[in-house]
Amino acid sequence: MFEQLNSIHVSSLLFLISVLGILLNQKNILVMLMSLEMMFLAVSFNLTFLSLYLDDITGQIFSLLILTVAAAESSIGLAILVVYYRIRSVITVELMNLMKG
Amino acid sequence: MYLLILVLPFIGALITGFGGRWLGYYGASIFATACVSISMIFSLLAFYEIGLSGTVCYISLSSWISSGTLDVSWSFLFDSLTVVMLVIVTAVSSLVHFYSISYMQDDPHFPRFMSYLEIFTFFMLILVTSDNLIQMFVGWEGVGLASYLLINFWFSRLAANQSAIKALVVNRIGDFGLSLGIFLTFYIFQSVDYLTIFSLTPLLSSHYLQFAGFEVHSLTLVGIFLFIGAVGKSAQLGLHTWLPDAMEGPTPVSALIHAATMVTAGVFLIIRFSPLIEFSSVVLTVLIVVGSSTAFFAAMTGVFQNDLKRVIAYSTCSQLGYMIFACGLSCYNTSIFHLSNHAFFKALLFLSAGSVIHAVSDEQDMRRMGALVKFLPTTYSLMLIGSLALAGFPFLTGFYSKDFLIELSQVSVNPNLDNTSGAFACWLGSLSVFFTAFYSFRLIYLTFLNNTNLNKSVLHKVHESSNFILLPLIILSIGSIFIGYLTKDLFIGPGTDFWKSSIFILPNHSYFVEAEWLEAKIKWLPFMLSISGVLLASLINLTYFKFYLHTKFLRFWLFLINKKWYWDAIYNKTFVYPILKFGYFISFKNLDRGFIELSGPYGLSKLVSIWSKISVKLQTGQLTHYIFFMSIGLCFLFGIVLNSAHSFNLNLHLLSFYLVLIFFI
Numbered sequence: 133m134f135e136q137l138n139s140i141h142v143s144s145l146l147f148l149i150s151v152l153g154i155l156l157n158q159k160n161i162l163v164m165l166m167s168l169e170m171m172f173l174a175v176s177f178n179l180t181f182l183s184l185y186l187d188d189i190t191g192q193i194f195s196l197l198i199l200t201v202a203a204a205e206s207s208i209g210l211a212i213l214v215v216y217y218r219i220r221s222v223i224t225v226e227l228m229n230l231m232k233g
Numbered sequence: 234m235y236l237l238i239l240v241l242p243f244i245g246a247l248i249t250g251f252g253g254r255w256l257g258y259y260g261a262s263i264f265a266t267a268c269v270s271i272s273m274i275f276s277l278l279a280f281y282e283i284g285l286s287g288t289v290c291y292i293s294l295s296s297w298i299s300s301g302t303l304d305v306s307w308s309f310l311f312d313s314l315t316v317v318m319l320v321i322v323t324a325v326s327s328l329v330h331f332y333s334i335s336y337m338q339d340d341p342h343f344p345r346f347m348s349y350l351e352i353f354t355f356f357m358l359i360l361v362t363s364d365n366l367i368q369m370f371v372g373w374e375g376v377g378l379a380s381y382l383l384i385n386f387w388f389s390r391l392a393a394n395q396s397a398i399k400a401l402v403v404n405r406i407g408d409f410g411l412s413l414g415i416f417l418t419f420y421i422f423q424s425v426d427y428l429t430i431f432s433l434t435p436l437l438s439s440h441y442l443q444f445a446g447f448e449v450h451s452l453t454l455v456g457i458f459l460f461i462g463a464v465g466k467s468a469q470l471g472l473h474t475w476l477p478d479a480m481e482g483p484t485p486v487s488a489l490i491h492a493a494t495m496v497t498a499g500v501f502l503i504i505r506f507s508p509l510i511e512f513s514s515v516v517l518t519v520l521i522v523v524g525s526s527t528a529f530f531a532a533m534t535g536v537f538q539n540d541l542k543r544v545i546a547y548s549t550c551s552q553l554g555y556m557i558f559a560c561g562l563s564c565y566n567t568s569i570f571h572l573s574n575h576a577f578f579k580a581l582l583f584l585s586a587g588s589v590i591h592a593v594s595d596e597q598d599m600r601r602m603g604a605l606v607k608f609l610p611t612t613y614s615l616m617l618i619g620s621l622a623l624a625g626f627p628f629l630t631g632f633y634s635k636d637f638l639i640e641l642s643q644v645s646v647n648p649n650l651d652n653t654s655g656a657f658a659c660w661l662g663s664l665s666v667f668f669t670a671f672y673s674f675r676l677i678y679l680t681f682l683n684n685t686n687l688n689k690s691v692l693h694k695v696h697e698s699s700n701f702i703l704l705p706l707i708i709l710s711i712g713s714i715f716i717g718y719l720t721k722d723l724f725i726g727p728g729t730d731f732w733k734s735s736i737f738i739l740p741n742h743s744y745f746v747e748a749e750w751l752e753a754k755i756k757w758l759p760f761m762l763s764i765s766g767v768l769l770a771s772l773i774n775l776t777y778f779k780f781y782l783h784t785k786f787l788r789f790w791l792f793l794i795n796k797k798w799y800w801d802a803i804y805n806k807t808f809v810y811p812i813l814k815f816g817y818f819i820s821f822k823n824l825d826r827g828f829i830e831l832s833g834p835y836g837l838s839k840l841v842s843i844w845s846k847i848s849v850k851l852q853t854g855q856l857t858h859y860i861f862f863m864s865i866g867l868c869f870l871f872g873i874v875l876n877s878a879h880s881f882n883l884n885l886h887l888l889s890f891y892l893v894l895i896f897f898i
Contacts, residue, residue, distance in 0.1 A: 154860055161856075225856050232854030 139185070143178035147171060161223050165209055172202040234275050235290055235311055238319060239358045241272040242326075246351035253344025262334040265347035269330050269354055273323035280316045284723075284731060291364065298367070302423045310364035310427065314735040317569060317724075318361040318501055321576045324712075325493035326354040328705035332584055333485045335701030336591060346386060350489065353379035357494045361501060366415045366425040369502075373411065373466070376495045377404045383490060384482035396478035403475040407465015407499075414458030421451050431508040431737070438512045452509060456516030459506055460523075467499025467553045470527040474801050476550050480542040484587030487542060491549050492579035497572050500556040507565045508737035517742075518654045520561030525658040528554030530798065532668035536675070537795040541586050541599050544676050548623060549579055551665055555638055558658045563742035564641050566732055570724040571634035574717050578622035578630060581709040585616040588698045588706065589680060594691050599676065604685035608695040613681045615706045620673035622713040624763045625666060630717030637725065639663055639759040643751055644744040666759045670766030678774035 153167030176195040183191025217223050245268030249261050256264060282288060293308035311319075330350055337346050356379055360372025378401075385397035415425065421437060422430050434452065442451040463469065468476035476496065480487055490496070503510065503520065510516050528551045535547030552575050559568035590597055592609055606613045622629040625636050642662050645655025685692065697703070723731050727745060793799065830836065851862070869891060 151864065155857075155864055158857055164856075228856050229854035231856075231859075232852065 139181035140178065143174050143181065146174035146177065150174060157225070159225055161213065161225050161228075164225065165206065165213070168209075169202060169206055172198055172205075176202075235279060235292055235309065236294075238272050238275045238279065238323070239309070239355065239362060241268045241275075242351045242355040242358065244268065246348045246355055249344050249351060250348030253348065256344055258338075258343050261344035261347045265351055266327065266330040266334065269323060269327040269351060272354075272358075273320075273327045276316065276319040276323045279311060280320050283311055283316045284313050287730070287733070289733070303419065303425070305365055305367045305425060307368065308364045309362045311362060312735040313732050314501075314505060314569065315361050317573055318497075319358065321497070321573050322354060322357050322361065322494050325576055325580045325709075326350065326357075326489060328580065328708060329485045329489045329584070332488075332587070332702055332705040333483075335699045336485055336587060337483065342386070346383075346483070349379060349382045349386065350485070353383060353489065353494070357498070360498055364427050366418060366427075366430075370408075370411065370415060373462070373498060373502075374408065376490075376498060377401060377408065377466075380404070380479070380490050380495055383486040384479050386482055386486065390481070393481040396475070396481040400475040400479045403472050404465045407462045407472055410458050410461025410465070411463075411502075414455055414462060417451070417455050417458060421455065427505070434509050434512055450513060450515070453513040453515045456506070456510045456513045457519065459502060459510075460516060460519060463499030463502050463557070464523065465499070466502075467496050467557065468527075468550050469499070469523050469554065469557060470530055471523070473527065473531065473550050474797075474804060477538075477543050477546045477797070480540070480546050484542065484583060484590060487546070488580045488583035488587070491546055492583050493576035496549060496553055497556075497576065500553060500560070500568060500572055503557065503560045504565045504569050504736060507560070507563075510560070511563060511737055511739045511742065517561045517563065521558045521654040521658045522561075524554045524557030524559075524561055525661040526554070527551070528558065528665045529661040529668075530554075532665035532672070534794055534797050535672040536668055537791060538672075539598055539600050539795075541590065541597050541602075541676065541680065542583070544599070544672055545579070545582050545586055548582070548669065548672065549575075551669060552579070552623075552635075554665070555635065555662065558662065559638050559641070562641055562645060562655060562658065562744070563738050564638070564744070565736045565738065566725050566729075567634065567638055567641060569736075570717075570720070571638060573720065573724070574622075574630040574634045574713075577709055577712040577716050578619045581615060581619040581706060581713050582623065584702075584706055584709065585612050585619060588612045588702050589616070591698055591702070592695050593687060594694060596687070596691065599679040601686045602680045603683040603687065604681070605695065606681040608692075609681075609697055611697055611703055612706070615703075615710045616681070617677060618710045618713055620677055622717075624670040624673050624767065625759060626763070627760065628718065630713050630715075633717035633721045634725075635666070636759045637748065639666065640748045640751055640756060641744055643755050643758075644747045647747075650744075663758060663762055667762040667766045670763035671770050674767045674770035675774070678770060683774055 150167040150170035150173075153170065154164050157163050157167070176198040179191040179195040179198070183189065183195070213223065220227075245265050249256060249265050253261055279290075283290060290311040291308065292311075293306055296304070296306045298305040330347065333346065333350065337343055340346060353376060356372045356375025358372070360369055360376060363369040363372060381397045381401040384400055385393050387393050418430060419425055421440065421442070422433050424430060424433075437452060440451045441448045442454060443449075444454055465472045476491060479491060482490070510520070531547045531550035531554060535544050535551065538544045538547060552571070556568045556571050556575070559565070559571060589602070589605065589609065589612055592605070592612070593602060596602065618629070622631040625631040639659070639662050642655055642659035644650070645652040646659050687695070723729060725745075727749075796802070852859075873887065
């Protein structure tokens with residue numbers, strides 16, 4: 133049904149794209165959050181494929197768990213973003229320099 | 234009795250030193266002089282018992298250091314050589330003590346002075362009586378220390394401090410050589426006792442040693458090191474610079490240290506080690522060359538010195554050169570004979586110079602004296618005796634030892650002996666005789682006979698010294714006249730058995746008989762030379778005959794000799810200042826405060842703060858940078874893990890590469 137190699141390729145490609153999306157994006161924090169979501173997606177994608185391939189339910193359980201965690205995480209992240217926007221009234225990444233060492 | 238000779242000055246020094254305030258001026262003077270005088274009486278008795286009656290006394294007190302084969306004990310060897318030195322040291326010392334009572338009368342630190350004089354005498358006695366090298370070294374260093382304390386007696390004077398430090402440090406150079414000699418002796422002989430060393434020496438006469446990559450004759454090496462010690466202490470050419478500067482001390486000190494005792498220690502060492510030195514022709518040659526060069530150099534320098542005491546100091550240096558080259562000619566008994574005679578007339582000269590200086594309100598420059606014969610007739614006659622004895626006038630002490638020395642060197646000129654260095658010694662020694670006579674009489678003329686150059690106010694106050702000053706002078710002058718004649722047959726008479734085994738001369742080095750068969754004109758040569766020196770000095774000073782030194786060449790030579798051939802200047806330029814600069818700039822500033830500080834506490838603390846500042850800069854606060862570092866870090870981690878699977882070396886290289894990269898980001 134599914135080629136194992138193909139599925140791994142697709143998921144890892146997706147993961148890499150999302151990593152590059154975080155890395156190369158210098159401006160918009162929303163894009164970064166979206167890339168983060170994509171990263172979760174890639175991981176859970178991978179898990180689902182592998183669970184099917186290995187005929188083991190654990191992967192799918194984990195995938196579901198990741199989905200919930202991702203949903204919770206994105207909600208908290210967006211909440212933080214909203215709070216941040218209310219204080220600074222800007223969400224440009226370059227201007228976020230309050231964490232200076 | 235033998236130990237009392239040593240103990241008395243020591244006790245005297247301790248009591249006068251620590252209880253000086255309690256003793257006071259009279260107490261200190263009586264006590265100190267009594268201690269040394271009793272010691273002198275005992276040493277005369279020892280001289281009678283050992284020297285004349287022909288016994289040898291050996292006293293072993295206790296063990297000092299005992300470790301493995303090294304066994305050093307506190308023990309004392311009284312043989313002929315020792316008792317001669319004992320008599321010289323204690324006699325001159327007690328006369329100097331007696332002299333100081335009046336000379337140092339007004340000094341507030343009188344007990345301290347007496348205490349130093351006594352401690353000096355004590356260490357000198359330790360030096361001459363010891364039976365091993367280590368104990369001898371105690372005395373050797375002790376007289377160095379005492380000379381420092383004595384030259385530095387007026388410690389508030391800068392010049393006195395400087396010259397005392399110079400004396401100590403220059404002596405220490407020689408002492409370093411001597412200590413090397415002691416170590417080497419122990420390495421070769423496995424013992425530091427004289428008796429063991431001397432009895433083993435013939436056995437090791439062809440013993441060779443690896444030294445600095447060369448095969449060296451071990452006895453030669455020991456002899457050279459011992460001679461370096463003697464060079465320092467006896468002010469031979471090379472390390473002589475301290476002796477004239479040491480005139481900064483009070484005059485009795487000069488008389489004690491630089492006439493009779495301390496400077497003779499080096500000669501004594503050489504004579505004591507005659508059984509060892511005899512087996513090394515190299516050392517004998519070195520002794521001859523250095524000794525005769527010193528004799529000539531110092532005599533020539535003395536001619537153009539204008540300081541009363543400095544002239545006598547150079548004369549001492551010159552006479553020590555005579556003694557050393559006499560040792561080089563294997564005439565140890567002539568050397569010690571000259572030493573004992575020299576002690577008397579040089580102490581006489583120094584103490585008379587002190588009397589003169591005392592009389593003219595502490596003026597030391599001879600050019601500013603003159604015509605003192607009317608005011609100081611006694612001092613004049615005493616000083617004349619001293620100068621005549623020094624110049625080797627017939628039938629005074631100097632004649633018996635010095636002229637015989639020159640004769641012995643004349644013997645070695647004989648081409649059959651194949652002793653070229655002996656010819657060197659002969660020529661330089663004979664020339665020195667001329668200079669010696671010249672500067673002695675130049676001193677007499679400038680001080681006593683010429684027209685006066687003194688201030689009228691000073692001239693009004695010129696007075697003959699008290700009897701306390703004159704009495705030692707008179708005793709010394711009697712000694713200067715008669716000692717040579719009285720002890721001639723004892724010390725250097727043909728076939729005398731006075732020295733027994735304390736001096737050893739190889740039979741093929743003995744020229745005593747040959748000296749008797751020299752031609753008459755050669756025998757007259759030293760006398761003629763000294764007479765011509767006297768005549769030249771008289772010619773210049775009595776008549777209006779003048780050597781006008783207008784030519785630039787002559788002026789140059791005059792200046793050169795007056796400035797002591799620029800030895801001091803050259804030493805300062807080539808050794809002292811470079812070493813001082815090295816010490817300050819290299820070892821202090823660059824190493825101690827520089828490199829070691831940087832690699833130690835200072836540099837490390839600085840490094841930590843610099844690195845922490847750099848690593849703080851990595852956290853910019855930019856979210857993107859953090860993400861960049863996270864991903865780079867992950868890459869590194871994977872890279873390291875993958876690489877370490879292949880090889881560990883690459884890993885280390887990569888690690889350092891990454892570290893450098895982080896450091897320079």
